[in-house]
Amino acid sequence: MNKTGLIYGINGPVVYIKGNTGFRMSEMVYVGKEKLVGEVISLSSDTTTIQVFEETTGLRPGEIVEATGDAISVTLAPGILDNIFDGIQRPLSEISKISGAYISRGVTVNALDTSRLWDVHMTAKAGQEVSGGFILAEVPETKSILHRVMVPPNCSGTLLHVAADGTYTINDTIAVLQLNDGTEMNLTLTQKWPIRVQRPVNARFAATRPLVTGQRILDTLFPIAKGGTAAVPGGFGTGKTMTQHQIAKWSDADIIIYIGCGERGNEMTQVLEDFSKLVDPKSGNPLMDRTSLIANTSNMPVAAREASIYTGITLAEYYRDMGYDVAIMADSTSRWAEALRELSGRLEEMPAEEGFPAYLASRLSTFYERAGMVRNLNGSEGSVSIISAVSPQGGDFSEPVTQNTRRFVRCFWGLDKALAYSRHFPAIHWLTSYSEYLGDLAPWYAQHVSPDFVDCRNQIVAILNQESSLMEIVKLIGSDVLPDDQKLVLEVAKVIRLGFLQQNAFHPEDTCVPLLKQLKMMEVILYLYSKSKALVTMGMPMSILKEGNIFERIIAIKYDVANNELEKFEQYKKDIDAFYDQVIEKNA
């Protein structure tokens, strides 16, 4: 018999129970007659405090609160991919079948479809000694992803019985495990895991492989490693969501968990519509086949917003345990922090900066530390990368959420209002952004792309930095008075900005660019720079260099050279040589 208590007070999403109820911290509870889902967030000898994940309108003091005995958990089994859930893993499409277009309260639905039959291929044999993480069976969950059914962590023993290959629901027993203490345990396709607890791993190791996104400014200038963390801060309208969509679509992660945390409903609908139509370039199947969406839109209850981030990362860790590279898009962690603030305010806790609770930093750090490249319990390698949008108040990066996030992430892709206003997208500013993974990933780039890659990248960055200091002068006296070699730097920097950094997400070729093309583009731009520099050194003025259209043609490379026609780059080098000879010939 589970423990119960009676509601004493209600304040927004927070409910109080008088007296010592014997509930446990983080325990899931059902509140009131409608059985609203809630979680215990604080206990004292005379009061139990509960946050409710649904609207509390209509609750009355004296209604019953029932403990479930379990912490707030997610259900882990086939069916997570190609699906959309709310903040506490309730499937939104099932909810819509029950309650129509609007989400009503107290809907009881199973997280995953319990009646669907899955094709299960058993890989374990009876008599085997197994421990947590051991792969029992394989289920083709979607066309793209093979779901590996594992022994839950913290369990080990001998398999007494293993079912035959066949079709099973997620609750059918597929094996019987005799634990080391002699008790028998039925294993199904399902396991449960509390969302606030990190799933155990064998070992963590340093990141050495990049998460290739096909976005030039990210891959080349500020790469993120698989298992890395990145923050995308920016005011409204600067393109946070767009950046996340692009990475979710084109990155080479195996699985994408997209968390819409306190964001717009239409955006989630868009992801759902687009990802069902768009084709994953790697597998040729719809992108939704490798994607799971968690939607807590901004008008859904605030407590579930707080939980949605943990739900997402737990799902990600589960797929990592199977040996996949998982990337989480968290849009936006500021909304999550604000949910913390709102609940903290309701609990009348002493605020720290700007009303945020003092534990903001520690919550952020525990979240980001759940990312990483790891060796799993079963020996496979997997990773969880976190890419989180941050929505700073007033676009001001000095506010607490951005500042605290900065401490715990290693990639910072700062979005810039001025760039967004002039429609330079992605509006990631090359001077404020950084990546600490550059050194870690340099060997990979040297080995897999070209030994020159990092060198080219550094030259490009150097030119952009020179441009920014020259612009200080130009702002005061105009560009006409600059010497020609400095004018050339401005001109080449313009080529880099327009031709390389700017990337058109709506152009079929330009939306995702392979690393080799990125390298070739850099090489051509740098080749043009070195040839032009030689001309300028010979005393040719910039006005003569600009007579032809070579600069414009290099800018247009991103559109003119398709991703599979890299041999065309040779022609551009020849054209630059011709341009060089021509200038000398005419003006010698």
Added chain:
Amino acid sequence: MSIEYLGLSEINGPLVVLEGVQDASFEEIVEITVDRTTKKLGRIIELYEDKAVIQVFEGTENMSLQNTHTKLTGHPMEIALSPKLLGRTFNGVGQPIDDLGTISGIKRNVNGSPLNPVSRKYPRNYIRTGISAIDALTTLIRGQKLPIFSGNGLPHDKLAAQIVKQASLGDNSSDEKFAIVFAAMGVKYDVAEFFRRTFEESGVADHVVMFLNLANDPVVERLITPKVALTAAEYLAFEQNMHILVILTDMTSFSEALREVSSSKGEIPSRKGFPGYLYSELATIYERAGIIDGVDGSVTQIPILTMPNDDITHPIPDLTGYITEGQIVLDRYLHGQAIYPPINVLPSLSRLMKDGIGEGYTRADHQDVANQLFSSYAKVGQARALASVIGEDELSPIDKKYLTFGRAFESEFVGQGEVENRTIETTLNKGWELLRLLPKEELDRINTAILEQYYNAAE
């Protein structure tokens, strides 16, 4: 038969505390009778066993700890809905104030429920407003929430009225099932009157539902006004299959009312004294726009807010911008140049625009033209900054061209008459006219083929 509770135990600003209540529920509406004559409505916002904290919508004037009778109604805030709402005027809590009698019909909880993202349909139909700066650069889409960020003294009301008068679907199809829900929160009498007159003059008065909470009406009432209005809008859109344009003005008054109540409750403030839940509160209003899959109607929102001190980073415009699908920003400098509508296009944005324009919607070159205008106009700003330091005469020829372009853009493209209704063709052609002021090689955002097709095209 319900119990009446005599007296109160505490009155603090708009909040009163009632003790000894039985069987009250959270967010329940109560009726308070003062001196056995005046009736007021209140809402339970905190509940501890038998003690209820009640927010009184009509204000607590004349109330004492002894002279009140309080009655529980047993339900949250509700409004009666029927198609007869059209053409009627209500106060901020949804009671008729036009002497045409009460509305009878189905009753709905004004708090609404979140729309399931699975049931939504992504909005793609563009609405032609006839205003170049909006149609070309921040296109309004049916089902969008696109606020106007304005300042005191700027013509946001005129602009909203012009949009209402001229709005039509892109294909000019006639549209009888169109209606307007107008919610005023703490606006001046003149403003409400201006809108009423505009609706009458343009002959849409019988397709308008008005909810008025004027500047001298009770402050707390404002907190419920947008919710009442949106409940009516959702009913008309999703149950009567109408296309509803909701105008909410002024969201700043709404947010300030929220702050007032929050401080009476003794809550911990976050930025500028606003409560931490301002974002959630605004979101529950703005997110009630959209289209439901399989239903004919739609709710499009144009909230208007005045930025305190023209500061776009103030919490109200800031949080709004994070929720809404773009914004139209009005600018005092342009207003000072006698340019109407004074839309500053650079910070303005429509997030849904990209999927509702181009081939099949507007014209194939729309996106490119828009990008190029944005990009070129951003350069105008740089040229102007330089000109203010070294003087216009010293500028390079290309910078001078940008200055010419900038002036023409502001006066001819952004600027237009208050009754001028431009077609999308006119607007885009005007865009090309302006772009031709710049040399071809400066137009780096336009696809080469489109550039060839339009740049040299004869007038």
